[in-house]
Amino acid sequence: MNQPEASPFPQPLVDAFRRQPDVPAFEHRGRAVPRGEILELTARCVRGLRNEGVGPGSSVAVATGVTPEAFALHIAVHLLGARLTGLRPGLPPRHLARTLADGVDILLRDEPSDTGELRAAATSVRQLALEYDLLRPLSAAAPDDLVARGRPDDLALITLTSGSTGQPKGCAHTYRSLTHSWSWQPARRTARTAALADAYARFLLFGTLSSAVIFEHLGLCLLGGGTAVIPDPPPSFPEVFARHRVTACLLTVPRLHHILNSLRTSPTDTTSLRALLVAGSPLAPHRLTEATERLGPVVHQGYGQTETGMLTLLTPGDLARWPKTAPATVGRPLDGVEISVRDPADGTPLPDGTAGEIWVRTDGALAGYWQDEAETRAVLRDGWVRTRDLGHLDENGLLRLTGRTREVIIINAVLHYAGAIETALAGHPDVDQAYVVGAPDEQTGEAAHAFVVPTTTTRPDLAALRTHVAAELGEASVPAAITVIRDVPIATSGKPDKQALLASLGKRNTEDA
The missing domain is CATH 3.40.50.12780 (ANL, N-terminal domain)
Structure with missing residues (x-):
């Protein structure tokens, strides 16, 4: 699957912005921010970071909101060939402290992210403020301000997983993998992805730039000539x-x-x-x-x-x-x-x-998990x-x-997959959403507990749901208990929070099977 070397990340973005300097890259608080202005912000960040010694081999953590200036900072770090670790909002203090103590040289932050918890967790690293340390000081422009310096096999980006089962894992991507990314490399666009990019003329940008999927689709928008629209939070x-x-x-x-x-x-x-x-x-x-x-x-x-x-x-x-x-x-x-x-x-x-x-x-896959050889293997x-x-x-x-494979419930020494039970329950006309978790059980080792959101305000017939699951998967896959809920709790990642559902067992009224 080796591909010929393409223009190194993020050079394609810089070149695209240079070709259309007056086209809006962002629309922020009702103001159109042209591509040329983003390049100027990026160049200023490059000069400020370079003055602080940031370059290939450096490691920086970034905690920012969703703003044009924050995006310029991200691109500047990558132009300098440094390793960027994104810190998403809501990261628990113990996870923050562990992440920042794990090989990070500098913490870059902006005002919206400048919390007491962040400052307390970052006592062991140098801290720089985007607005005051990077954008406010003016230094002379240099010809190579906007030239990508990332070495192909150096780590470019560490994205933290949700951490729902403990300390978040750091998915480490190299400059080579980002260079070959389907969304950041126009040369790799196909008819399908080009058609998708055409629809991204006004892409709604919210959440956090530290999200791998949001950053991926932001690249699709900007390199396709679109504008990222940042609404007032929360949208x-x-x-x-x-x-x-x-x-x-x-x-x-x-x-x-x-x-x-x-x-x-x-x-x-x-x-x-x-x-x-x-x-x-x-x-x-x-x-x-x-x-x-x-x-x-x-x-x-x-x-x-x-x-x-x-x-x-x-x-x-x-x-x-x-x-x-x-x-x-x-x-x-x-x-x-x-x-x-x-x-x-x-x-x-x-x-x-x-x-x-x-x-x-895929050429865009991770190189491994940061300082976790066992999980990488x-x-x-x-x-x-x-x-x-x-x-x-x-x-x-x-x-x-x-x-x-990790959502396995072992009932009477037999493996049952939560996803299969969820699919069976969601296939019943009275069920809008279904979620299944496993919990210890004295008689069967583990038991499956289902949570369902009904399609209407009428409570589903739980006996009918059990019969439906039995017909689809067999009697052994029928949940030990089914709980009707109005809404599923949402984790900080935006996904259904199964840990919260598991914690709620015993706090809700359930019906035994």
């Missing part, structure tokens, strides 16, 4: 689409659920949308169908990981071509992505159509990445996910 959905004439948006599944629930009772103008991409967790087929009916042929579903970037894409064209089977899938692999379905136990390839663990190979195998997701490729080359 109000779905009204924000009409207010800012948004053409493209990246959403988690819970946020899409909120939008659809709102549209049922309060119609809102969403006609500006050309691409609504849902990612982060599987979307139930009936919800995908409803989203398409309410919003039109604009709904896409993406599948990927922080470790790999986006791997597959389900487009409106796929849904039109295979209306019966496509809604249950996450689409076809992107060009340049190889998928192999393997036996979860020994990693041997399985026959076509057989379900197993998804292994992927477990996930990286001979150029392949073990996703730890389960699924299979259908006869049309569409990937269908069925669960995660």
